[in-house]
Amino acid sequence: MLTLRNLLMLAILTVVFTACDANGLTGPDDSTDTAISRGFVGNWAASNWTKTGIQDGNTTVTGSTDSLFLAYSVNLNHISGGVSHRTATYRGTAPMSGTVAFDWEYTGYHAYFRAFAELKVQAGTESMVMHDDTSRGHFTFTGSASIAVTEGQPLEFQLGGRNADSDSRLDGSVKLTNFRLLP
Numbered sequence: 001m002l003t004l005r006n007l008l009m010l011a012i013l014t015v016v017f018t019a020c021d022a023n024g025l026t027g028p029d030d031s032t033d034t035a036i037s038r039g040f041v042g043n044w045a046a047s048n049w050t051k052t053g054i055q056d057g058n059t060t061v062t063g064s065t066d067s068l069f070l071a072y073s074v075n076l077n078h079i080s081g082g083v084s085h086r087t088a089t090y091r092g093t094a095p096m097s098g099t100v101a102f103d104w105e106y107t108g109y110h111a112y113f114r115a116f117a118e119l120k121v122q123a124g125t126e127s128m129v130m131h132d133d134t135s136r137g138h139f140t141f142t143g144s145a146s147i148a149v150t151e152g153q154p155l156e157f158q159l160g161g162r163n164a165d166s167d168s169r170l171d172g173s174v175k176l177t178n179f180r181l182l183p
Contacts, residue, residue: 087160108172
């Protein structure tokens with residue numbers, strides 16, 4: 001049985017949690033997350049990232065404050081020999097020292113025969129392989145990662161791959177979300 005007191009408490013909790021959600025917070029447990037910054041703003045904005053092209057292909061960086069997309073595309077337009085190993089590198093500059101934490105989703109198509117896809121992140125001398133394995137046809141790999149960064153130094157993502165297929169294409173993109181810089 002709902003009493004007037006219980007209804008009032010329910011209304012107060014609804015207002016508090018609605019206000020938290022409207023401000024991008026997750027509720028009472030959010031106080032343990034001491035992020036200095038969240039999302040792709042300032043130094044981390046999509047327009048501030050640089051990229052090195054992938055051999056014989058194209059690269060792009062697009063995004064919003066909530067997500068960043070790093071993409072590459074290679075099409076050699078021949079019917080044999082596949083695509084030799086090649087990667088693209090995307091760089092953002094750390095506005096301050098700390099730990100960058102994020103979720104990632106790597107999707108693409110590297111054909112079928114001896115197809116391989118890789119995704120790495122590097123900051124200074126620290127590097128981490130997030131995916132480095134075979135891929136068959138269309139693929140999707142996901143995960144979460146964190147890496148220490150130093151103010152003024154690059155945070156780099158390297159992605160690409162190879163195949164020995166008669167289909168001489170490599171297409172891939174990484175979507176970064178839940179991006180935050182922690183002290």
